[in-house]
Amino acid sequence: xxxxxxxxxxxxxxxxxxxxxxxxxxxxxxxxxxxxxxxxxxxxxxxxxxxxxxxxxxxxxxxxxxxxxxxxxxxxxxxxxxxxxxxxxxxxxxxxxxxxxxxxxxxxxxxxxxxxxxxxxxxxxxxxxxxxxxxxxxxxxxxxxxxxxxxxxxxxxxxxxxxxxxxxxxxxxxxxxxxxxxxxxxxxxxxxxxxxxxxxxxxxxxxxxxxxxxxxxxxxxxxxxxxxxxxxxxxxxxxxxxxxxxxxxxxxxxxxxxxxxxxxxxxxxxxxxxxxxxxxxxxxxxxxxxxxxxxxxxxxxxxxxxxxxxxxxxxxxxxxxxxxxxxxxxxxxxxxxxxxxxxxxxxxxxxxxxxxxxxxxxxxxxxxxxxxxxxxxxxxxxxxxxxx
Numbered sequence: 001x002x003x004x005x006x007x008x009x010x011x012x013x014x015x016x017x018x019x020x021x022x023x024x025x026x027x028x029x030x031x032x033x034x035x036x037x038x039x040x041x042x043x044x045x046x047x048x049x050x051x052x053x054x055x056x057x058x059x060x061x062x063x064x065x066x067x068x069x070x071x072x073x074x075x076x077x078x079x080x081x082x083x084x085x086x087x088x089x090x091x092x093x094x095x096x097x098x099x100x101x102x103x104x105x106x107x108x109x110x111x112x113x114x115x116x117x118x119x120x121x122x123x124x125x126x127x128x129x130x131x132x133x134x135x136x137x138x139x140x141x142x143x144x145x146x147x148x149x150x151x152x153x154x155x156x157x158x159x160x161x162x163x164x165x166x167x168x169x170x171x172x173x174x175x176x177x178x179x180x181x182x183x184x185x186x187x188x189x190x191x192x193x194x195x196x197x198x199x200x201x202x203x204x205x206x207x208x209x210x211x212x213x214x215x216x217x218x219x220x221x222x223x224x225x226x227x228x229x230x231x232x233x234x235x236x237x238x239x240x241x242x243x244x245x246x247x248x249x250x251x252x253x254x255x256x257x258x259x260x261x262x263x264x265x266x267x268x269x270x271x272x273x274x275x276x277x278x279x280x281x282x283x284x285x286x287x288x289x290x291x292x293x294x295x296x297x298x299x300x301x302x303x304x305x306x307x308x309x310x311x312x313x314x315x316x317x318x319x320x321x322x323x324x325x326x327x328x329x330x331x332x333x334x335x336x337x338x339x340x341x342x343x344x345x346x347x348x349x350x351x352x353x354x355x356x357x358x359x360x361x362x363x364x365x366x367x368x369x370x371x372x373x374x375x376x377x378x379x380x381x382x383x384x385x386x387x388x
Contacts, residue, residue, distance in 0.1 A: 015056045022049040024385040030168050032376040040166045045072035049083075060090045066102075066133075070124070076164035077123040083133045095140040100133035103152075105196065105209060106254055107243040108269040110291045110310035110330060113254045114239035116211045117194060119158040126169060126359055127341075132158050147199025154192035157182075157214040157232065168377045173228050180218050181231040183261065190214050190234070203246055209239040219262055220369075233260040248275050252291070267295040271310065283318035289328070307333045321347045335365035351388070357381040 028043040047070040055062040066083040086099030106112040118131035137153040159177040163170035184190040192213025199206060215237075218230040237258040244251040255268040271291025279286060291310040312328030323346040330339045340360040347353050357380070364375035 017054045020051045021388040026383040028381045030379045035376040038165050043073045062088050074164050074167035093142045097138040107252045108254045111269050113256045114241050123161050150196040152194035157188040183233045205243045207241040211237045235260045265297045269293050285316045287314035336363040337365045338362040353385045355383040
């Protein structure tokens with residue numbers, strides 16, 4: 001065997017590894033008096049997020065891991081999760097992933113209707129953007145002419161966790177996730193399926209998806225005594241996401257139709273984002289956002305976004321500290337209910353990051369099924385992260 005062939009084999013069999021650990025100290029302060037007994041106002045916590053990846057075969061094969069662990073004053077928010085732990089193999093125009101993984105679909109800012117694969121980590125964030133790892137087999141086929149095709153086999157359903165007795169952003173009745181039942185006799189072991197096609201045509205980026213299986217949102221029903229009963233229905237959900245890029249404009253649309261034995265409904269989010277670029281000549285970008293939200297579930301909706309408008313601004317300084325600010329508000333068109341929010345982050349040095357978040361509930365209508373329970377739960381959140 002020649003020296004050149006030995007060097008070629010060594011390069012091909014090279015193993016690359018990468019490890020990172022984020023440690024975050026967080027403090028949440030709810031400044032209004034609690035609506036329910038035993039709720040607290042101050043919530044210090046500590047979170048750990050380790051990430052590890054190993055690649056070989058020229059990067060075409062890899063194992064990826066992301067963990068999460070938080071210690072919090074609310075017992076239900078003290079939790080751990082394997083966000084991702086999967087094997088991935090890529091070859092020419094296809095990829096195969098096996099294990100726990102996070103998948104994101106969607107283009108809009110205020111609500112992510114089509115994002116159905118992963119269960120929401122409801123105790124971790126109010127906006128629903130934090131997700132639990134989902135066991136799956138994913139096969140992706142990519143073509144130049146007709147787009148990409150994603151096929152998902154989802155063998156296990158994960159339940160949503162709700163705030164505990166001390167926690168905020170909860171119902172008057174404490175909901176134990178283990179008490180929630182299933183419509184399916186197979187319960188969490190029902191075998192779910194999903195599919196998505198995506199492609200771009202010039203300025204158009206489009207995705208069409210379908211999901212069949214245990215819904216990620218539990219369906220809430222009140223009995224005659226006012227108690228909350230909840231279960232996970234078997235659903236069919238068809239989704240469309242579309243983004244059109246035209247100069248400084250982004251036109252966005254997400255729409256779903258979901259059917260089940262308990263309810264059929266249609267929902268959409270549609271809007272635009274316009275960005276003023278490099279305003280000060282030093283990279284400052286300011287985006288203006290506006291979206292309309294519709295959901296025809298009425299009182300059966302788990303969210304409160306049934307006939308609302310969202311307005312906001314995204315500010316990116318594009319500096320070495322990666323400073324960014326997102327300011328927004330949602331206003332109900334049929335009542336006085338409003339939610340205002342601000343999210344800001346900035347890096348310090350090469351390994352520190354600070355974040356600020358505020359959620360303010362204003363003039364919440366008592367007829368709002370979800371929000372009426374949270375109207376005293378406006379909060380401020382501060383976080384400082386260290387990366388190792």
